[in-house]
Amino acid sequence: MRNVDKKTITQAFMNYCAADTEPRLRLILERLVHHLHAFAKETELTHEEWRKGIELLTRTGDITDEHRNEFVLFSDLFGLSSLVDMIHSAGDATPSSVLGPFHVLGAPLLPVGGDLIQENEGDPLVVSGRVKNAKGQILAGAELEIWQTAANALYSSQDENQSEYNLRARQVVGEDGRYCFSTVRPVPYEVPTDGPGGELLRATGRHAWRPSHLHIIVKADGHRSLVTELFPDDDPYLDEDAVFGVREGIVMHYELHDSRDDLPDDLAIGETIATPYLMVDFDFVLADA
């Protein structure tokens, strides 16, 4: 090993790994170090650039805490988070999309037709649809989880002026596979730009905006859980999501309605919702487990 050089160092790394290294870990390390070394060789990475990279990682660690993970933001901005979603998205199901950092456990159950608007400002929006399998069969008993921004572009977990579970709910569908809730239209927002991730955006002339979206998780027994987002087709950032989360199959269309007569019968606030309101119908398709 003392004669290790540019050509042999990648193999030298693998030779160091014991034969009984767990095979999946061995594969991941082999590919990781192969690409890490290829990156350094192809760019002829300088000591000064290496030092800057170490310094960037160090500052990324410094700004990361239990509420904010800047490594996740880099993964998002580099498209890695979305790529992992794409790699494991089932072809015959609704496309998955990034979970993001704003999911919290413990959201309350909301009956089908229930309301999330409560005290929130914003355009009223009624979302409904059904949960199915890839053959089009209804998945009775499926559970949805929903979370989104308030009108001030913040999630409840970012904003001490919102209640803990504001604009967050779980909903269990009945025999008809149907979900339904009223909410306010989510709004576009910027990913955090005050850390190393923001430096990357500024250095490459990129903006920090994400198109508005509803976060959704859908689970049903015997099926792969779906983590996704729904984006309205009229959002100005639809074609330039800072974190590459948009797919054609999760773009939805808001219909503007003037009359409460168009509302679903089971909507809890069907007699009081402000008009005009927006309405969207979107079915989720889950792949078999």
Added chain:
Amino acid sequence: MRNVDKKTITQAFMNYCAADTEPRLRLILERLVHHLHAFAKETELTHEEWRKGIELLTRTGDITDEHRNEFVLFSDLFGLSSLVDMIHSAGDATPSSVLGPFHVLGAPLLPVGGDLIQENEGDPLVVSGRVKNAKGQILAGAELEIWQTAANALYSSQDENQSEYNLRARQVVGEDGRYCFSTVRPVPYEVPTDGPGGELLRATGRHAWRPSHLHIIVKADGHRSLVTELFPDDDPYLDEDAVFGVREGIVMHYELHDSRDDLPDDLAIGETIATPYLMVDFDFVLADA
């Protein structure tokens, strides 16, 4: 961009970068994201593995502080630090090797022939040689910097029982290009194993040992500075340095001497050095700037 998929996401990332992005940054990001995406695709990286990776980076940041940088340790253990050295090592000069985390500024000047043993335990060692250019011409006025472990396998910066600059010195060579100092034989040591870097070593059945070495920086006007290490050819870890720092061109040979008559004339402790002692002669060759 809403139709971004596994095949197009790497190009989508580059399309986000503004045309006036600094060209070197653009190249580095292009290669970085290319290899990051290829790594994820070739391994079909799962969400759980992605989560473990983020968690590992987060813990690497947590253990990093002003005295210890675990990102540097990962770079060392992955062979990246050594690869960067190799990429920029001049072919007609003494090979470079890793700087490591134990270099500190401000080491005192030591006259040629001066002594670093002082109160240190360990085998006496006399190191001397000359500083030259690639044509073999003497480089008068070149400056060396030396630092190494004490007998307890710790550098002074790791050990509050050592004085600040114990076993550290700078030395300026005269018209004959010659350096010379007495010291104690450095000893092998383990890189830190109490953090995420240690987890990598255990998971792959690797040990943490580095062969014993002298750290050396050599500088001369009009020449590329050399950052390197010297390794004795009898070290048990010579062929399995945990951080891939050994090259054939920086392996030295200790000669065992019984008689003080063999010592250089200018050695300050020439009349008192314990016998037997070790002696090594090593010339440094610097490339033109």
